[in-house]
Amino acid sequence: MEIWQGLAKAVELIMNGDQALGTIVALSLKVSGIALLFSTMLGIPLGIMLGFSRFIGRRLVIALLYTGMGFPPVVVGLFVYMLISRSGPLGRLGSPLIPSLFTPEAMIIAQTIISFPLIAGFTMAAVMGVDPQLRQQVMALGATRWQGAWTVLAEARVGVLVSIVAGFGSVISEIGAVQMVGGNIENYTRVLTTAIVLETNKGRFSLAMALGVVLLALSFVANVVMLRLQGRTLDE
Amino acid sequence: MSEPIYQLRGLAKTYGDHCVVDVPELDIQKGEIFCVVGPSGAGKSTLLRLLNFLEPPTRGTIRFHGRDYGPLDQVPLEHRRKVTTVFQRSMLLNRTVWANVNYGLWLRGDRSSGALVDEALDQVGLKHVARQHARTLSGGELQRVALARAMVIKPDVLLLDEPTANLDPYNVGLIEDIVRKLNLDHGTTVVLVTHNVFQAKRLAHRVALLLECEIVEVAEVHKFFESSDNPRTGAFVRGEIVY
Ligand SMILES: Nc1ncnc2c1ncn2[C@@H]1O[C@H](COP(=O)(O)OP(=O)(O)OP(=O)(O)O)[C@@H](O)[C@H]1O
Ligand SMILES: [Mg+2]
Numbered sequence: 160m161e162i163w164q165g166l167a168k169a170v171e172l173i174m175n176g177d178q179a180l181g182t183i184v185a186l187s188l189k190v191s192g193i194a195l196l197f198s199t200m201l202g203i204p205l206g207i208m209l210g211f212s213r214f215i216g217r218r219l220v221i222a223l224l225y226t227g228m229g230f231p232p233v234v235v236g237l238f239v240y241m242l243i244s245r246s247g248p249l250g251r252l253g254s255p256l257i258p259s260l261f262t263p264e265a266m267i268i269a270q271t272i273i274s275f276p277l278i279a280g281f282t283m284a285a286v287m288g289v290d291p292q293l294r295q296q297v298m299a300l301g302a303t304r305w306q307g308a309w310t311v312l313a314e315a316r317v318g319v320l321v322s323i324v325a326g327f328g329s330v331i332s333e334i335g336a337v338q339m340v341g342g343n344i345e346n347y348t349r350v351l352t353t354a355i356v357l358e359t360n361k362g363r364f365s366l367a368m369a370l371g372v373v374l375l376a377l378s379f380v381a382n383v384v385m386l387r388l389q390g391r392t393l394d395e
Numbered sequence: 396m397s398e399p400i401y402q403l404r405g406l407a408k409t410y411g412d413h414c415v416v417d418v419p420e421l422d423i424q425k426g427e428i429f430c431v432v433g434p435s436g437a438g439k440s441t442l443l444r445l446l447n448f449l450e451p452p453t454r455g456t457i458r459f460h461g462r463d464y465g466p467l468d469q470v471p472l473e474h475r476r477k478v479t480t481v482f483q484r485s486m487l488l489n490r491t492v493w494a495n496v497n498y499g500l501w502l503r504g505d506r507s508s509g510a511l512v513d514e515a516l517d518q519v520g521l522k523h524v525a526r527q528h529a530r531t532l533s534g535g536e537l538q539r540v541a542l543a544r545a546m547v548i549k550p551d552v553l554l555l556d557e558p559t560a561n562l563d564p565y566n567v568g569l570i571e572d573i574v575r576k577l578n579l580d581h582g583t584t585v586v587l588v589t590h591n592v593f594q595a596k597r598l599a600h601r602v603a604l605l606l607e608c609e610i611v612e613v614a615e616v617h618k619f620f621e622s623s624d625n626p627r628t629g630a631f632v633r634g635e636i637v638y
Binding site: 290292293295296298299300301302303306310313314 | 444447449472475476478479480482484486488489498499502503544545548554
């Protein structure tokens with residue numbers, strides 16, 4: 160298999176809007192998008208709280224967060240697997256609220272756990288990066304506590320956006336966890352990364368490469384957005 | 396100038412067991428320009444933070460608009476908003492000049508035409524940079540924007556913490572003129588902290604010398620500089636207290 164031939168076919172598949180390809184891309188975006196929504200909803204408030212206030216146990220939470228930021232996704236996969244598998248502590252409850260293994264919902268849980276420490280950590284750093292005297296100045300101009308907090312957050316806005324982009328980058332390209340808890344079921348839990356592995360193993364390089372190109376493009380776009388935002392913080 | 400706007404009684408602030416401000420009694424009069432001079436670390440900035448109600452005192456009270464505020468009292472927003480501070484570092488928000496000056500009005504829910512903002516920018520001679528981003532300004536311009544941002548909310552008291560340190564003589568002159576005019580036209584009470592005894596001489600009605608957390612003398616500006624009986628004031632004015 161020539162690499163250029165494969166690439167040409169890959170581009171053809173993308174251009175023609177190949178249906179198998181489309182399903183996989185859509186599912187990837189859906190799973191990672193929803194996971195990102197959850198991790199943003201958890202991570203940003205946590206990051207703000209850690210950045211703003213001093214409370215007992217704060218350092219421990221930060222240490223856990225940093226650990227979470229560097230956690231191997233495959234371990235998160237294992238952890239979620241153990242929790243929700245039918246004999247696991249949550250799976251055993253049989254509650255309709257707990258998703259079963261090998262479903263998109265299970266993948267969403269894993270990806271949420273993977274990305275939220277990143278979002279919380281980056282948000283915290285952004286909030287802490289705002290000059291403490293600015294808070295004092297804002298209060299001196301007559302802000303209420305809430306207005307003060309809002310203004311500091313607005314000052315940290317670029318850093319907060321960067322945290323979301325970083326979270327997206329971490330889940331869209333992740334494979335270990337989605338493979339374990341999603342199971343790579345066609346048209347159901349097969350996402351970009353797991354599909355690439357499978358198609359490569361089957362020798363269907365052109366589809367694998369097409370998927371690879373899409374994944375690369377998504378990561379690239381995420382990184383360009385992040386760099387542009389970070390560039391703005393540096394300029395500003 | 397007879398009615399006090401602030402009455403400090405037994406006021407003290409300590410960090411740990413380190414006394415930073417200790418003022419048994421001091422009145423600041425409505426409409427005066429009151430300068431606080433003193434060496435670094437004397438507690439000048441801390442005194443301003445207390446006057447702006449940014450921190451509670453450790454002991455004693457500040458009487459302001461008919462109420463005594465002590466260590467445990469919550470100062471109502473309405474009173475807090477009658478005072479503001481311009482710091483040595485301008486601390487502008489990452490927004491346009493116009494948005495910065497509008498900020499205090501925005502906090503107060505004032506969504507009116509913005510004529511006040513234009514007027515304040517005009518007073519500091521910076522109407523032409525209104526649409527620019529704050530980060531594009533020079534040091535002197537930044538500080539004038541900070542002053543406009545404080546003036547626009549028409550405070551009863553304007554606290555200035557070394558507002559012209561590190562500025563060129565031209566901008567120092569501009570800022571002093573603006574402060575003087577604000578005080579004359581609106582009767583705004585000004586409490587100015589400065590390292591610069593000449594600035595105190597130029598602007599103040601009364602001057603206080605703060606040394607190691609205590610006010611050692613308060614006097615009319617002429618008396619302070621020309622005929623103080625206090626040997627430490629004399630030494631400070633002659634530049635003999637080294638800092
Ligand atoms: N938040 C704080 N915690 C502990 N100590 C503080 C705090 N703020 C000020 N201090 C101490 O209080 C003393 C007075 O500080 P302050 O900033 O009021 O001095 P200053 O007269 O304004 O000095 P400068 O002219 O250098 O600005 C200093 O010794 C400082 O270290
Ligand atoms: Mg100071």
